[in-house]
Amino acid sequence: MPNKSVLIIDLAQDDESLLVEQVARACSTAGFFQVLNHGISDELVEEFRHQCRRYFTEMPQQMKEAHRRTATNARGYFDDELTKQRLDWKQALDVGVPGSRDWTLPDNDPKNSCLDGFNRLPTEEELSGYRDTIVRYFQACEALSDKITRIMAAGIDKKVANEVVQDLKENHTSYLRMNYYPVYNPEVEEETRKEEKSSKNEPPPLGISPHKDAGYLTVLLQDDDCHSLQVWLDDAWQTVVPVKGAFTINTGDMAQIWSNGLYKAPLHRVLTNNVKERFSAPFFYNPGYNSYMKPVVNASPKYHPCLWGYFRAVRFAGDFTDLGVEIQIEDYETNAENANDEVEQPVSEKSHDAHPNIRRQKIFAEKACMEEPFDVDGFRALLT
Template structure:
């Protein structure tokens, strides 16, 4: 990282503190341009297929174990179709304990309700973003999002430092470790299916991510406090995820995630005990845009806070990512220039969320 990223350009303001202060108007720093303000119209796209529910496809992973080959094939095809047409889908019967999911969400909610001085012990900087934070991007005077977060590394193991993870609640580190282990297993399972659906070797994405020793994984826990003017701001501005794939554990009490579908923003209604999975920019590049990362954003609520856990499954930081040779032909030339994931996400860490502008900037000149 460059020297300009050694410290935040302005004093950090905790959004939770603003929310709990009783203000009735949000500071101008959080007021979005009219074109960027949220739309609260919930668009429900229903299908005659039972696999589409509450806007985005819902897939039962238990069907992958079926003794009926046609059911297994249908499930794999549903995942392929979701990646090609939506970039988002929800999965149930995924193998992760519902109790662990609830405990993970609960322990992080407890963390964000600790006294400010306890949380401040883990305050982050833009060097690595690891720790307790309240802004993305280092643009001085830039518009900010209505959220706080905690970011930590899980893989590769040399980057993992559980001393940087919250020491309170006392079960937090143990639960993070267990949750991360299960999340990695599920992500590996999904990337294997994506590789097969692309016509590649089952281990293709796993290998291109760096295998067991180099693949990356990190967790960002997002806390969206109550907001007195939710129609003027966003919890997280429009962006596509820069990494490989995201495994999101949402708060089911109140919807917050919105996914761009053409010219509309669809509010996703989380299914209890489901994960929301979405394609990141690195898989868009590796698949030569057969699979696309999709813009999404988060709205906030005047009456309820929200907590969500975004587990990012990524290539190793120093691995060069480019379209798979097997997917490049004379009719379908490589769309993107090679770059490492570390170089790529430096853009996000410098500029904050900027829609799809970064992945578009990688396109090869014709």
């Protein structure tokens, strides 16, 4: 059913206090809202949509395979992502901020190395105009994310949160994902199951299975005429119907930690469609790899500090190896009535009471280099 609880917020309204109140209310209830007058031009959005469609519908599969992501490079093309150990019905291309933060350098320049690896964008010869459009759209999403983050911070404690907001702006490790959801074909899907020896009794796949976004916030561009995004709200799956010209925003796990649980990372999913193909583009605004996300409010913290580089690496590794239960921010919850001194340290000293991921995080911080591509196989023993 369409959802009426997802607020539509005008970012250009004159009443700043009302704007802050609306965003804070949306983040603490549905975790989803839509924004108008966001500052990204219709012309850029349409140009970006056009280039996304060209990549998935015009480029030969052989060329896309050359851009495929690997267990040592998280960025690139893929059609085999697992969400909660279930194959998604989609193709996608991930593009992230370069390690050098300089888009003029070649993608494979050593200065661009980072934990997520290197970008694998099509060359000008492969797809003319693509790179220029993607970079301009990426930078526009950066600016919008910073603006929304500052509004979110004002809804908690502007003075305390300012340091975190500035760190996000200067050191964020965000990435843009371009999704293509083909028309769902049960016959093709059945053949895939046979090849993988999967159970025939499984329900049809979802475009993306139920999940919460790991980062701080997501700026999502939806198709106007294909409504497949649903959020779990009021004990039911409710459709987030996109408003023309708006972006859909949702809070992520790191915002929930940062706000000490005041802001909620919502559970959501994407349905398949057996009539119409669908395109979407989420921009994941993520902290710096070396950043420890921790509650900023002046209250007993509900979470241990979470090292974003570790959390991100473990989530990515789950697409290449069976880690059992997926890492969640619940693993970082504190049970102590007063854990304020723990929050001042990168890792809790009371590790005997902590979740294994907190102990693994400490080892990861000592061994991993955040300026080098993460190697799933190299850290398999630690992660499993």
